[in-house]
Each structure stands twice: as C-alpha cells, then as structure tokens.
Amino acid sequence: MQEKPKQDKQPQENQTQENHAWSGRFNEPVAELVKRYTASVEFDQRLALFDIQGSLAHAQMLAACNIISAQDLTDIRHGLGKIENEVLSGEFVWSVDLEDVHLNIEKRLTTLVGDAGKRLHTGRSRNDQVATDVRLYLRHAIDELTLLIGSLQTALVDLAALHTQTIMPGFTHLQVAQPVSFGHHLMAYYEMLKRDAERLRDCRKRVNRLPLGAAALAGTSYPIKREYVAELLNFEGVCENSLDAVSDRDFAIEFNAAAALIMTHLSRLSEELILWMSPRFGFIDIADRFCTGSSIMPQKKNPDVPELVRGKTGRVTGNLVALLTLMKGQPLAYNKDNQEDKEPLFDTVDTLIMTLRIYADMMGGITVKPEAMRNAALQGYATATDLADYLVKKGLPFRDAHEAVALAVRYAEQRGCDLADLKLDELQLFSKLVSDDIYAVLTLEGSLAARNHIGGTAPQQVEAAIARARKLLANKA
Numbered sequence: 001m002q003e004k005p006k007q008d009k010q011p012q013e014n015q016t017q018e019n020h021a022w023s024g025r026f027n028e029p030v031a032e033l034v035k036r037y038t039a040s041v042e043f044d045q046r047l048a049l050f051d052i053q054g055s056l057a058h059a060q061m062l063a064a065c066n067i068i069s070a071q072d073l074t075d076i077r078h079g080l081g082k083i084e085n086e087v088l089s090g091e092f093v094w095s096v097d098l099e100d101v102h103l104n105i106e107k108r109l110t111t112l113v114g115d116a117g118k119r120l121h122t123g124r125s126r127n128d129q130v131a132t133d134v135r136l137y138l139r140h141a142i143d144e145l146t147l148l149i150g151s152l153q154t155a156l157v158d159l160a161a162l163h164t165q166t167i168m169p170g171f172t173h174l175q176v177a178q179p180v181s182f183g184h185h186l187m188a189y190y191e192m193l194k195r196d197a198e199r200l201r202d203c204r205k206r207v208n209r210l211p212l213g214a215a216a217l218a219g220t221s222y223p224i225k226r227e228y229v230a231e232l233l234n235f236e237g238v239c240e241n242s243l244d245a246v247s248d249r250d251f252a253i254e255f256n257a258a259a260a261l262i263m264t265h266l267s268r269l270s271e272e273l274i275l276w277m278s279p280r281f282g283f284i285d286i287a288d289r290f291c292t293g294s295s296i297m298p299q300k301k302n303p304d305v306p307e308l309v310r311g312k313t314g315r316v317t318g319n320l321v322a323l324l325t326l327m328k329g330q331p332l333a334y335n336k337d338n339q340e341d342k343e344p345l346f347d348t349v350d351t352l353i354m355t356l357r358i359y360a361d362m363m364g365g366i367t368v369k370p371e372a373m374r375n376a377a378l379q380g381y382a383t384a385t386d387l388a389d390y391l392v393k394k395g396l397p398f399r400d401a402h403e404a405v406a407l408a409v410r411y412a413e414q415r416g417c418d419l420a421d422l423k424l425d426e427l428q429l430f431s432k433l434v435s436d437d438i439y440a441v442l443t444l445e446g447s448l449a450a451r452n453h454i455g456g457t458a459p460q461q462v463e464a465a466i467a468r469a470r471k472l473l474a475n476k477a
C-alpha cells in the first residue's frame, strides 16, 4: 500500500492555493470539499513510476521530432530521475491541491528543472496520459499474476503427483457418485487455472496498446510519432482512434472479468477444502498457519484462509460490476467518471496477488488422509455404474443394466452392505450374466483403472496429465 498524501508537511512550491495547471480561467478557487472530492492523488499516486516511464518516452519522442530541444530532454530526464528516487524513498510529498499523480509530478519537475518541465506536456493531455499509465500498470500486474498462477498450478500438480492412487468419492449433487483419485480431482483445478492464465495472456494483448498521442480526444497538431513512443514503451501498437484511445476502459473490464473468474475458481476449491477439513469428511488437514482458533471454543480450528478467499470473491466480482456500471452510457470521449476506474482495479489486483500467493503456500501445507477418503468412497455404492457397465459388456442393453443394478443397490441397502459384499448367487438374482469375475469390477481400484482414456481418472491417465502439465509449466518458467 502506498502512503496517504502528507498534507500537513507541504514542500517548497508544491504548496499552492490554486491548481495552476488549469485555474487560469476561473474567478474563484475551488471549494475545499470539491477539491477533495475531485482529487485522485490519494489513490493514483501508485501510478507514479508508470507515469514517469510514460513521460520519459513522450519526451524522447518530442525531442526526436524537434518539438522540444535536446537540452529540454536532458533536463526532463534529470528531473524525472530525481522524482523517481523521491517516490521510491517515500520522500516525495503529494499534495491534494495538485489533484492527481500527473499534476503532482509535473509541478515537482517544473520546480526542479524550470521551463523544460513546463514543455513536457506539449502534445499530450492528462486524458491520454492517464490511460497510458493505467495500461502500463495493468500490463505489469498481469505479468506478476501470470507467474503467481504458475506457482499455484505447480503446487497443485506436486500434490496431485503424490495422489494418483489415493481414492476418494467423486461427487455429483454432493452425493457419492463414482470413485476418483484425489490427484485427478486436484488436476481439475489445474485445468481451470490453465484457462485463467490463457485469458490473462489474451487480455494482455489488448492492454498493450498505446493511447498517448490521442491528446485530449482529437489528436494533436504537433508532428508527433506515436509508433516511436509505442516502441519505447514496448507496446504492441497504438490505439487507432483518438476518441476511443482516451475513453476506452474495456481492457480494465476484461481484466477484471478474468480476475473474477480466477476468484470464482478459487472459491470453489476453498469450499471443497472447508468441507474436506470438516470432521464430517476428515479428508484433509490444513496447516495451522493458515487457520485460526475461536475466542470462546477452545477446541476450534477454523479454515479462515479458504473462507476469506470465498468471501473476497464477492469483492472482486463487485469491482467488475463497478467498472461495467462506470462505463455504461458514458458518451465519448473522456469523462471524469473514468477516474473511478482505479480503485476497483487496484483492489482487484491487490486481492488477487495476495490470494494467489497465500494459496500456493497453503496447498503445499495440506495433509491428506487417504483412509478417510477411501472409507467415504466405499459408502454410497460408488461402483454401481461399473456393475452396469459390466452387464452391458456381457450383452445387456444399458437401460436394462441400469434397472438391474438399481434393484441390486436397493437389496444391498436393505442389508446394510456394499455391492461387493453380496454373494455371487445374490448378485445373480438381478442378472444371470454375473459371474465371479464381477468382484474385480466392484473394487474401487478396478473402477478407477477402467476409466483409462484421456481425461479419465485411471492412475495412468492422471500421471500422463501431470506429465503434460509439468511440461507446460516448465516452458513458461
């Protein structure tokens, strides 16, 4: 978190009653409350380093196009270098009077280097400047998030690799359905995160376009070279319509949609961790460092981290709705509404970074209880489908097999035993096609091994999935 602006300790000339960047045409100063209401510096100061990066590229282009002198460029570089150090060391004093990050930096630059600082804004507006800053910020955030997703995937794959033969009940409707391996179950989340990383990579392409040069909305009358600035800032190209360039926030919305989906995936895993850790399941234990106790019930160990992840999904989805609502019905081009894009975006990035970091660690600290998983899989007739498939393979139509097995399940239920506990002559009550090779089919291991095709839960297939995942992860690292 960045510091709040230090309003009490104002520096040299940053202390202004008026915002001289635009107050020339005004007859009276802006009301104090309005000043605070319209200022964004409290939150947009975190864009400072990206603002400086953008300004350096803009100035270099201005000099290359002979719009400012080489000396001006030297002065601007020198001044911005100093400001960068001040920002990094926390010495830079932010002033609400100067409204936002852009005007704070510009004012300080002018204080430091004089007229060259005043020339920096030639051919540029804060409208294309802020859009550029946000894109630079988001591109950086996406790169960090992509790495963090990779770490979480690695943690999942590592745990899955230990459990390709650990059998648990697979559920549908939260009722025991068919046995699966715990490794197979974990690899489902690997796949979700793989799509999440793909979405971020795709979104990055549209983030990575340069608005600068659009100026306020219509372009600029100076002989600028936008492609040159794009190249200097490693953008893949320029935004091709100036009105769109200053008003577009699609990239932020897209990003937040991808982020909401990541959180949604993690909320599902969280819900499962919470269920599995409950003594009713007792499938896993989460390391103490991710849990907390109760102030009244001494026996409690609560899965706070997964619960909070589940909860924080709401705020990230809320941020998406905020951004969509912010843009709805906005006429072209830039409107001050757009200033409201930052807090939801920053909050989403912060939430996601922390969540992914903590999650990768937490998955590494999970204790698995294979016995409890196995016992649960033995209840609920998880191999009933295998019995039906067995009868089909012996020639019975599937619907008839389904019916025969349903009756066998009812029979076993009345006796309080599993299908595998029924004697051969008992099973034959439901179909003459049953012979003693049925018992291999009714075991949990047999059920898993039978699903031996790509995407299936057979240990061999899960091992292959893990190998494919490791290869992809290694390529990205």
Ligand code: ARG
Residues within 6 Å of the ligand: 040, 044, 100, 126, 127, 130, 334, 336, 338, 339, 340
């Ligand atoms: N602080 C503003 C924002 O975040 C910068 C752009 C302001 N432009 C303007 N014409 N008032 O959107």
